[in-house]
Amino acid sequence: MAKILIIEDDVELAAKVKEWLVFEKFTVDVANDASDANHFLAAYQYDVIILDWGLPDGSGLEICKSFRSRGGITPIIFLTGKDSIENKELGLDSGADDYVTKPFHVKELAARVRALIRRTPGLQPQVISCANLSLETSTFKVKNEGRDIQLLPKEYALLDYMMRRPNQVFSSKALLNAVWDSDSEASDDTIRTYIKTLRKKVTTSSGECPIKTIHGLGYKIEDI
Known part of the structure; x- marks a missing residue:
């Protein structure tokens, strides 16, 4: 978002x-x-x-x-x-x-x-597809392998931000700055918690998850 x-x-x-x-x-x-x-x-x-x-x-x-x-x-x-x-x-x-x-x-x-x-490249409403996921920015609908999944607002915002930038690695600080208000008390632990719950929702039926942890650097969504 x-x-x-x-x-x-x-x-x-x-x-x-x-x-x-x-x-x-x-x-x-x-x-x-x-x-x-x-x-x-x-x-x-x-x-x-x-x-x-x-x-x-x-x-x-x-x-x-x-x-x-x-x-x-x-x-x-x-x-x-x-x-x-x-x-x-x-x-x-x-x-x-x-x-x-x-x-x-x-x-x-x-x-x-x-x-x-x-008018801003990369931000206009569209359907974003990445790996097994599709995200409709105008309706806030997200599908995993064609099936609707329910996300909390911050889960959606995180996924939206990362899906627009597939294969790019983001530190916890970068994700906090992008998705949370600057006066928020959210922390690195907050990011870890949201990533954990997101993974459960976006993992495929065969057990593949497009959200990857890059140890020492952060997280990315892999367009596999």
Whole structure:
């Protein structure tokens, strides 16, 4: 699943947007000022950034410009009360991909997030097939050898992330950063527990499991 960063100083509004995006199965981090935003952007990778223009300790416009100047390619949506044509032009020219003015409906914002994800290679909704598994990203259905299997939300998110990157080895830290919120208390033990339960669900009828442990390095899903 995609990971979203919301940069918004209105705590209540940020919580409302996060709640809806989590409902839509996204992993979401929230930064309420420029300092936290810069920390998150340096420490983690995101699939979409929702960025307020006015922050208590800086400007969303400068965050956008700085991020792009460092080579950041993550799609950015400005979410702001600045609704003049001149401000929209300035925001989009600074490197943003979309511009939403307040007040707004959270469903429209979520639709714009999904639209940006569809344009991002490797993230657009599709049926992903790997080894004995198939995953429908638009319906969240997973099949093992053609049979539906039931996954918990984080199990699904882990499998989705790894199936998009078959044969690539991920450390526990990399999986935590990709699938859990940055303020989560999840640990290496959490990853081990989820991998263990996932293996039981994705093993074939003949006993083959596509999820492999690479000792000392991490885990991968093998496209066998």
